[in-house]
Amino acid sequence: MPDADHSPDSARLLVTNQPGEVDRAQDQIVAAAERHHYPKASIFALRLSLQEAVSNAFRHGHKALPPTTPVTIDYDVGDSRIRVAVQDQGPGFDPSSVPDPTLETNLEIPSGRGLFLMKAYMESLTYNPSGNRLEMVYRHPGNEGG
Amino acid sequence: MPPAESRIRVKRQDNVTQVEFVDRNILDEANIQMIGEDISRLIDAETNPKLVISFANVEHLSSAALGTLITINNRIRTRSGQLRLANIDPQIYEVFVITRLNKLFQIHESVDEAVKSLA
Numbered sequence: 001m002p003d004a005d006h007s008p009d010s011a012r013l014l015v016t017n018q019p020g021e022v023d024r025a026q027d028q029i030v031a032a033a034e035r036h037h038y039p040k041a042s043i044f045a046l047r048l049s050l051q052e053a054v055s056n057a058f059r060h061g062h063k064a065l066p067p068t069t070p071v072t073i074d075y076d077v078g079d080s081r082i083r084v085a086v087q088d089q090g091p092g093f094d095p096s097s098v099p100d101p102t103l104e105t106n107l108e109i110p111s112g113r114g115l116f117l118m119k120a121y122m123e124s125l126t127y128n129p130s131g132n133r134l135e136m137v138y139r140h141p142g143n144e145g146g
Numbered sequence: 147m148p149p150a151e152s153r154i155r156v157k158r159q160d161n162v163t164q165v166e167f168v169d170r171n172i173l174d175e176a177n178i179q180m181i182g183e184d185i186s187r188l189i190d191a192e193t194n195p196k197l198v199i200s201f202a203n204v205e206h207l208s209s210a211a212l213g214t215l216i217t218i219n220n221r222i223r224t225r226s227g228q229l230r231l232a233n234i235d236p237q238i239y240e241v242f243v244i245t246r247l248n249k250l251f252q253i254h255e256s257v258d259e260a261v262k263s264l265a
Contacts, residue, residue: 111209
């Protein structure tokens with residue numbers, strides 16, 4: 001993986017669940033976004049969503065797979081929008097089956113907020129039909145019309 | 147392999163345990179699990195624990211961190227204790243608002259205010 005400061009604007013990354021690997025992938029994508037002058041709030045949204053997407057891929061998608069099984073991250077950072085796709089090698093899931101964590105009855109349940117947060121911060125989230133590939137799109141707040 | 151260094155700093159003052167985070171990013175699940183275990187030990191060491199968690203240095207957190215805070219809150223309540231959160235950056239506070247966890251936790255502007263609320 002290249003140094004984050006010299007990261008490309010688009011690339012495919014294979015990330016395993018080993019210490020530091022997810023951080024390095026995040027740093028690389030964030031560095032590309034910073035070069036394209038995305039503001040601090042965008043970087044916050046991007047880092048949070050990347051973390052949630054990759055965590056879900058390992059925790060749920062790869063639950064029954066060795067930790068060395070990689071998740072694939074495809075990213076493309078442009079001036080007006082960022083696209084990130086995270087694909088795991090698990091059986092997939094039905095995103096509509098995830099309960100709303102903000103319901104009074106769910107507030108004290110420790111898990112189940114990742115997808116909800118990604119929906120809140122990204123412009124769009126799209127799963128493939130089998131539910132093991134998530135594509136997220138974030139639009140630059142200064143380029144709403146573009 | 148030596149034991150991993152704790153990711154929290156702990157201060158004890160006026161019967162209140164104050165915790166702050168070493169890292170700016172509370173994202174990594176292994177670190178978050180370790181933080182949860184460290185704080186759980188602090189809770190279990192007391193009857194009626196009073197705990198203030200400061201987010202003064204924190205710039206990013208994940209849903210796993212929120213989950214650990216909920217677990218900590220539940221643990222404190224089973225021991226008839228009280229939890230306060232403080233010094234939360236506006237962007238992180240927004241995460242609490244989006245998830246409605248600002249309704250679950252008592253959040254204060256500063257550690258001093260949080261400590262006073264426990265008096």
